[in-house]
Amino acid sequence: MRIDCLQYANWSEKIFRQLREGQVDAIHVTIAYHEGFRETVLNFERWNRWFEQYPDLIIKGLRADDIDLARQTGRTAVFFGFQNPSPMEDDIGLIEILHTLGARFMQLTYNNQSLLATGCYEDYDSGLTRMGRQVIREMNRVGLVVDMSHSGDRSTIEAAEFSDRPIAITHANPHDWHPALRNKRAPVIRAVTENGGMLGFSVYPHHLKNKSDCALTEFCDMIARAAETYGARHLGIGTDLCQDQPDSVVEWMRVGRWTKEIDYGEGSSAAPGFPPMPPWFQDNRDFGNIEAGLRATGLSDDEVAGIMGENWYRFFAENFGPEE
Amino acid sequence: MRIDCLQYANWSEKIFRQLREGQVDAIHVTIAYHEGFRETVLNFERWNRWFEQYPDLIIKGLRADDIDLARQTGRTAVFFGFQNPSPMEDDIGLIEILHTLGARFMQLTYNNQSLLATGCYEDYDSGLTRMGRQVIREMNRVGLVVDMSHSGDRSTIEAAEFSDRPIAITHANPHDWHPALRNKRAPVIRAVTENGGMLGFSVYPHHLKNKSDCALTEFCDMIARAAETYGARHLGIGTDLCQDQPDSVVEWMRVGRWTKEIDYGEGSSAAPGFPPMPPWFQDNRDFGNIEAGLRATGLSDDEVAGIMGENWYRFFAENFGPEE
Numbered sequence: 001m002r003i004d005c006l007q008y009a010n011w012s013e014k015i016f017r018q019l020r021e022g023q024v025d026a027i028h029v030t031i032a033y034h035e036g037f038r039e040t041v042l043n044f045e046r047w048n049r050w051f052e053q054y055p056d057l058i059i060k061g062l063r064a065d066d067i068d069l070a071r072q073t074g075r076t077a078v079f080f081g082f083q084n085p086s087p088m089e090d091d092i093g094l095i096e097i098l099h100t101l102g103a104r105f106m107q108l109t110y111n112n113q114s115l116l117a118t119g120c121y122e123d124y125d126s127g128l129t130r131m132g133r134q135v136i137r138e139m140n141r142v143g144l145v146v147d148m149s150h151s152g153d154r155s156t157i158e159a160a161e162f163s164d165r166p167i168a169i170t171h172a173n174p175h176d177w178h179p180a181l182r183n184k185r186a187p188v189i190r191a192v193t194e195n196g197g198m199l200g201f202s203v204y205p206h207h208l209k210n211k212s213d214c215a216l217t218e219f220c221d222m223i224a225r226a227a228e229t230y231g232a233r234h235l236g237i238g239t240d241l242c243q244d245q246p247d248s249v250v251e252w253m254r255v256g257r258w259t260k261e262i263d264y265g266e267g268s269s270a271a272p273g274f275p276p277m278p279p280w281f282q283d284n285r286d287f288g289n290i291e292a293g294l295r296a297t298g299l300s301d302d303e304v305a306g307i308m309g310e311n312w313y314r315f316f317a318e319n320f321g322p323e324e
Numbered sequence: 325m326r327i328d329c330l331q332y333a334n335w336s337e338k339i340f341r342q343l344r345e346g347q348v349d350a351i352h353v354t355i356a357y358h359e360g361f362r363e364t365v366l367n368f369e370r371w372n373r374w375f376e377q378y379p380d381l382i383i384k385g386l387r388a389d390d391i392d393l394a395r396q397t398g399r400t401a402v403f404f405g406f407q408n409p410s411p412m413e414d415d416i417g418l419i420e421i422l423h424t425l426g427a428r429f430m431q432l433t434y435n436n437q438s439l440l441a442t443g444c445y446e447d448y449d450s451g452l453t454r455m456g457r458q459v460i461r462e463m464n465r466v467g468l469v470v471d472m473s474h475s476g477d478r479s480t481i482e483a484a485e486f487s488d489r490p491i492a493i494t495h496a497n498p499h500d501w502h503p504a505l506r507n508k509r510a511p512v513i514r515a516v517t518e519n520g521g522m523l524g525f526s527v528y529p530h531h532l533k534n535k536s537d538c539a540l541t542e543f544c545d546m547i548a549r550a551a552e553t554y555g556a557r558h559l560g561i562g563t564d565l566c567q568d569q570p571d572s573v574v575e576w577m578r579v580g581r582w583t584k585e586i587d588y589g590e591g592s593s594a595a596p597g598f599p600p601m602p603p604w605f606q607d608n609r610d611f612g613n614i615e616a617g618l619r620a621t622g623l624s625d626d627e628v629a630g631i632m633g634e635n636w637y638r639f640f641a642e643n644f645g646p647e648e
Contacts (some may be wrong), residue, residue: 045417
């Protein structure tokens, strides 16, 4: 089983076919960065058309057993998430509405302070806000997973501890392997995984040691060490693949509508665009490289199967439905 | 089994308990008159809170088998519909979104011309519009039922014939029994029922012979004659009960935001408010009166059971899911 817990591609029939070639059974797709509610609904509408146009390639994913159906019928189940809480605007009632429409992950912040928590680019992380705590309770109730990939350390630790259900960092790597601002320090990963949560390893070059030149063995050794430290069952893949996107999209991701200046995020004025992906992971057909690389590290077959998809499957099965 | 296919009450725990006392297994609730998309979502949010607050009394209805669950657990399944296409605004993609949120009926018009068809109060009925035909195709595809209760004759007949799936008049009576503008002429009822559709009988006094003074026997004899003419299996109940609503609500229903003047609709300047309900149907506890009245007409037990709920159940089972 192969599950990728974060992609934001410029979707097309070509990519849907590559998902099948790569035997990817499920993906978590970012369906909103800075979009408000109505704009997010338009994005759901666009996906509805794709599900109607490509019924032999993709199905909408709402529950873990949609992945079983996808596997039985040779398709990919597409689950949705937000990288910012902007789709819920200031209305806690929209959480259940968005869950009904298909949202299964929501980041409490995207780099900046939100109404709910502090992003990882702010100078000071003040932790969960009053509304943030209310929103986590409601997300727990309906089965919308808290994702802290772009949040600050304190906010993430507080969310992991406050939430009644496990939370996720869908796409980031350990900070002690590559000290990028977006990578996660050990106490953060520990707080998430000790509370039953998941870490998805990113292949986005800014999150990799030596960026686009990172070797597959380096990437897989990092995962093997994380398995020793945090337990393999809390680990998965979240590539952050942004295939076929123009550079205007990475600017939208970073800038949204919150500033009139350019914010380069993990890039720079000299290199403002998407960085080139490493040669061993160009697109969805390359998951076999990661799987082979993980096997070569000495991880057991069960551990590799867990990291490649079964751990996310179990997490989806336990966390996408109403609280019991 | 008891199903009421149209209510628009001022909802409260009191009414939810009366539904149980009246053994009403399912209701179709109007959740929007003139609301746009975002306002309709707010109305869904309000119902989500009621489902959370009163889990022992009501459940959200999406499929016919939710009625089975409601019956087994002593609750009422609440299905949703719109009396105007205003929630979909000018965006055909919102049809699937609204169906996902729980909408199961949508009127193509409410008295006036809409983007889709002509309402029953217009001087001239030009039939389905270009967009109206596209919208019916999409409603057919996802399983959102076309309701023509407030539409003109030509528009209704065209919708019944154009639609690939049966349509409904959820709340109206035969015009030849009581010639109100909102009641339906024989060719209209015939077009709907001959194409597998349903007519729900209204208890709203403006639709009754002698209005609030209509006798139960007159109402039930009218139904028995309709069963002879159109076939009992195409008939059900759609009371149009507007319990506990202030008169400001009937003004909203008639006027919305489309005029600055007052439109009295079926009322008059002398009697602008809600008319008093007949003594034999004051609220949801009175469905037994209708059932007893129908038995007294000589309709068979099967016919009465069909009209009281089993016909709507079958219609729900066949028409609320994706087209096969």
